[in-house]
Amino acid sequence: MLSRLAIMIPIVLGVATISFLLMQASPGDPAASYLGDKATPESVEQLRRAWGLDAPVWQQYLTFIGGLFVGDLGNSFLFQVPVAQLLALRIPATLMLMVVSIVLAVTISVPIALWVTISKSPAASAVSRMFSATFQGMPAFFIGALLIAFVALRTGWFPVGGYGETFGEHLHSLLLPGLAVALNICPVLIRSLTAALGEALDAEYMNFALSKGLSRRASIASYAFRNAGISGISILGIQVGNLVGGALVIENVFAIPGLGSLLLQAVLGRDYPTVQALTVVFGILVVATYLVTDLVYGLVDPRVRLGKK
Numbered sequence: 363m364l365s366r367l368a369i370m371i372p373i374v375l376g377v378a379t380i381s382f383l384l385m386q387a388s389p390g391d392p393a394a395s396y397l398g399d400k401a402t403p404e405s406v407e408q409l410r411r412a413w414g415l416d417a418p419v420w421q422q423y424l425t426f427i428g429g430l431f432v433g434d435l436g437n438s439f440l441f442q443v444p445v446a447q448l449l450a451l452r453i454p455a456t457l458m459l460m461v462v463s464i465v466l467a468v469t470i471s472v473p474i475a476l477w478v479t480i481s482k483s484p485a486a487s488a489v490s491r492m493f494s495a496t497f498q499g500m501p502a503f504f505i506g507a508l509l510i511a512f513v514a515l516r517t518g519w520f521p522v523g524g525y526g527e528t529f530g531e532h533l534h535s536l537l538l539p540g541l542a543v544a545l546n547i548c549p550v551l552i553r554s555l556t557a558a559l560g561e562a563l564d565a566e567y568m569n570f571a572l573s574k575g576l577s578r579r580a581s582i583a584s585y586a587f588r589n590a591g592i593s594g595i596s597i598l599g600i601q602v603g604n605l606v607g608g609a610l611v612i613e614n615v616f617a618i619p620g621l622g623s624l625l626l627q628a629v630l631g632r633d634y635p636t637v638q639a640l641t642v643v644f645g646i647l648v649v650a651t652y653l654v655t656d657l658v659y660g661l662v663d664p665r666v667r668l669g670k671k
Contacts, residue, residue, distance in 0.1 A: 366656060370649050377645035378430060381638045382423055391415075392439050392632040413439060426638060436635035440628060445639045448624060453643070455525055455620035458532060459609050462540030463547075464598070471548050471594075475555035479563060480582070490556065494549035502608035506542035506615040514538060523617035539616045543608040547601045554597040558590035565589075592659065599655030602648055610644075 393409040394401060410416045414425065429436060435445035474493065478486045497505065514520045526535045562568065563582070571581040610622030617623070621640055628636035 363653070363657065366653050370646070370653070373649055374430075374642060374645055375427070378427060378638065378642045379423075381641035382426055385634045385638055386419055386422075388632070390632055392634055395632045396439060426635075430642065435639040438628075438633055438636045440631035440633040440636065445635050448636065449621070449639065449643060452619060452621050452624045455532070455536075455618055456609060456613065456622065459536050459539055459543070459613065459618065459620060460605060462533070462536045463543035463605060463609060466537075466540050466544035467547050467551060467598070468594075470544060471551040471555060474548075474552050475559055475590075476582075478552075478556050479559040490552060494552055497545045498549040500546070501611075502542050502546045503611045503615050505545050506539060506612050509538045509542055510615070525618050535616075535618070539609075539612045539618060542612050542615075543605060546608050547598075547604055550601060551594060551597055555590055555594050558593035562589045595655060595659050599652055599659075602651040602655075605651075606644060606647055 391406065391410075393406045393413060393415060397405055397409060407416070414422060417425075426436070428434075433446065435449070437443065438445050438448055441448060474490055478490045510522055514522045520538045521535050524535055526532050568581055609620070610625060612618070613620045613622030614626055621643065625637065625640045627633070628640065
């Protein structure tokens with residue numbers, strides 16, 4: 363675990379460096395964009411000095427990297443508040459959306475994989491293939507638009523957008539966005555679980571469990587499903603990139619005040635500090651999720667020992 367934590371440092375620094383260089387290479391002047399077309403060159407230059415944009419690029423880079431180590435992400439050009447304050451307000455919605463998406467993805471994928479594997483029915487396999495092909499070919503924002511049009515607007519059971527005020531309202535508002543993200547990662551998870559369950563059911567330990575007098579249902583729950591779940595955990599961890607990306611896009615579709623909507627506002631407003639900080643946060647989220655996946659994998663499978671081969 364400590365070795366993986368140590369690896370996170372150069373990865374985050376690499377993400378921060380690439381983000382900084384891309385923002386420096388992007389066209390346009392944040393100060394001129396903020397002041398508008400009628401701004402005078404003097405006022406633009408004065409604002410550039412106030413924001414530190416007149417300093418050499420290497421000096422701006424060292425200031426940015428140095429601030430990361432002490433938790434100083436700079437001040438937002440667009441919102442005129444510390445970037446850390448913006449992130450503290452927006453990150454709970456994004457994290458909650460990711461958790462809801464994972465729960466829904468597992469809730470949908472596991473029953474389908476069990477149905478296909480245990481029934482061994484051609485109809486079940488056909489339905490599973492059709493489900494996977496349909497949603498794997500759809501981007502998350504398109505699924506979200508369909509859910510708004512055919513579920514939220516027609517039934518009125520779910521809000522079209524927003525986040526609510528209480529925890530219950532938050533959860534209610536995130537069900538449809540979470541479903542849109544979940545449906546986008548379900549196909550890969552279903553295929554992985556189906557293949558792993560098929561191998562587990564044909565394994566010798568299943569015959570041994572049945573010969574001891576365990577029922578087929580108990581044998582599947584105690585042995586086959588647990589071993590197949592190891593594969594599912596790995597696939598779910600690999601899909602975290604799609605999960606983060608899908609969550610960020612869906613936030614703008616459903617008007618959720620999370621990191622995704624903040625990123626869009628920052629990019630359109632050429633808010634360099636906010637975009638750079640958000641890129642670093644996204645990198646940390648992905649790397650941290652991989653770390654958690656490794657730890658859970660080691661806990662579920664006693665044969666795995668982190669740091670050993």
